[in-house]
Amino acid sequence: MVSATHRDLETMVAQGAFREDFYYRLKGLILRTPALAERREDVALLAPRFLVDASRHRPLRLTRWHGWLPRIGRAMSANSGRW
Structure with a gap:
């Protein structure tokens, strides 16, 4: 699965705004590219x-x-x- 976002998901997980279990399922390989x-x-x-x-x-x-x-x-x- 390939996914993309402009949001800081780690911060959102810490704030409870994004499900932690879902974050770790998506995490895999992180490739950061500038906008x-x-x-x-x-x-x-x-x-x-x-x-x-x-x-x-x-x-x-x-x-x-x-x-x-x-x-x-x-x-x-x-x-x-x-x-």
Whole structure:
């Protein structure tokens, strides 16, 4: 099983906000990675993949070559809080 969270589960267990038995079942291997907001230089590397994935759900309508870059920039800015 793979799971992810942005919360400090150890602290939550100590506070009684997360079940201890469940925490130890999930614990296994912990791999900590910094949030994308802390790795802004990686956005340019990941953006093409995000755009392909997003276009599968909501196709981008690119009518003119010069119009697509600002649109992508706006889409990335609008979704920056989610990354």
